[in-house]
Amino acid sequence: MKQYFWFIIIFLFPKFLLAQTYTSFERGYGTLYDDEGTAICHSQLYYYLVAGYTKGYSAGLDKDIYLVQFNEFGGANFSAHCGSSDDESATGVVEYANGDIYVIGNATRSSDTTYSRIVLAKFDLNGTVLWWKQIGDTTKRQEANELVILPNGELAICGRTYLNSLYSGLIMICDTAGNTLHQKNFSINYNENFTDLIVTNDNEIATCTATKGVVIRAYCLWIGFQWRFAMAIFKHYISKPK
DSSP: OOOOEEEEEEEOOOTTTOSSOEEEEEEEEOOSSOEEEEEEEEOTTSOEEEEEEEOTTTTTSSOEEEEEEEOTTSOEEEEEEEOOSSEEEEEEEEEOTTSOEEEEEEEEETTEEEEEEEEEEEEOTTOOEEEEEEESOTTSOEEEEEEEEOTTSOEEEEEEEEETTEEEEEEEEEOTTOOEEEEEEEOSSSOOOEEEEEEOTTSOEEEEEOGGGOOEEEEEEEETTEEEEEEEESSSOOOOOO
């Protein structure tokens, strides 16, 4: 059965205005094959950018990264895709100050369960694919979960890397051309997976991990264009970055 690419906007109002939420609109959008939205952001022009995957450009055989821009009424302004014979699927989407759109995701293969690479794609404000590439350490199994724009304009990505038979939490920094500038792996001898990250008001990166429900905060500071990392964790001690 075909999966539909659903787009739903729900507005929350204070109790003194409205006692319950309501749905402003709901739209189904996609191709004749499976499409799925997995990430969303609100653009500076009040549009909604939804990223995920589609099988509509491979006759249902493999997944491609899929990007759709909706207007404030739920109408689709454009859709775009990129990918290869691997299965590519988006996990995060952000809009840059000039309107360029960056989508982070992963490439996997159904024929090889040990294969996983991080994919970064760039689109212009009209949805034209400017480039897409594999980033990070392409000799290891890596996965990305989210990305944010740093105050200096670079991109921060969180996820995980498979090292020494375990997953380590991953933080990666890229420039706007998709070049990997820095990457660090963190481990406390468990399987780590940095699932989300934000930029704090003091320009630090805060991230969380799925390890036994433990919350990790990773502080990343720029001092003379060099990384300085410190880790704070509740209930567990964090080892130094590898």
